[in-house]
Amino acid sequence: MMIKAIFFDIDGTLVSFKTHKIPESTIQALHTLKAKGIKLFIATGRPPYDLKFLIDEFGDLFTGYITFNGQYCYDSTGKILHEEYLNREDLIQFTNYIKDKDIACGFMEIDYFYFNLYNDRLAKLKETLGDTAPDRAFDDVSRVSNHKTYQLNIFLNEDEEQEVLPYLPNCKAVRWCPYFTDIIPKDGGKGTGIKKVLAYYGIDINEAMAFGDGGNDVEMLEAVKYGIAMGNANENLKQIADFITLDVDNDGVAYALKQYNVL
Incomplete structure (x- = not known):
């Protein structure tokens, strides 16, 4: 299995709702993935200006960002890869x-x-x-x-x-x-954003993985080969996930990556 791109939701996936922080195991995992040459992406409902805390902590660790639930996608230099707004x-x-x-x-x-x-x-x-x-x-x-x-x-x-x-x-x-x-x-969503980003980088869906926990992550997990639901995810997401990992507070991201031999 060759994973070239991994997409991460923020709230409830990278960031704990309990501590409001990213677990140390997740931070270490992200740096390890980057060192392996795997492209890392944020896929969030948040707007671009709400990601300052991530950029302050990680710099250019992430190759790109899918924001507004897929409506505005851009790379780490700010180049727009996809844009759509409401009627x-x-x-x-x-x-x-x-x-x-x-x-x-x-x-x-x-x-x-x-x-x-x-x-x-x-x-x-x-x-x-x-x-x-x-x-x-x-x-x-x-x-x-x-x-x-x-x-x-x-x-x-x-x-x-x-x-x-x-x-x-x-x-x-x-x-x-x-x-x-x-x-x-109606035609938007994280899944749409992921497809646009993968096409831009020439990465096949069979080489992509995604982590999420909310109802707005359903299309995201369906858009990639390996869709991972956090243990704290809602039931709708768990039903369509390829794998259900541990909670964000119990090192769920790192655990799933190890299960898939990506770490």
């Missing part, structure tokens, strides 16, 4: 719908992330992410009319999200935590 008519329709409702929503532009309002659900997420949760601005949602918006974070549970999806007909919902759902283009 503006959908966004205008959706913002009109939530105008008088207590629905917190994050709007992600390429270099700006703002919310329409602050509520208890937003506060709970900040508590969950700890020090890795950046501060956010609050702004007028009319920005969607003249700024590219790559992703939304709508703070609703799974049942409630069904009420807003009709206002976003060209979009779909993917979820990695119970507090909110990510809204991305």
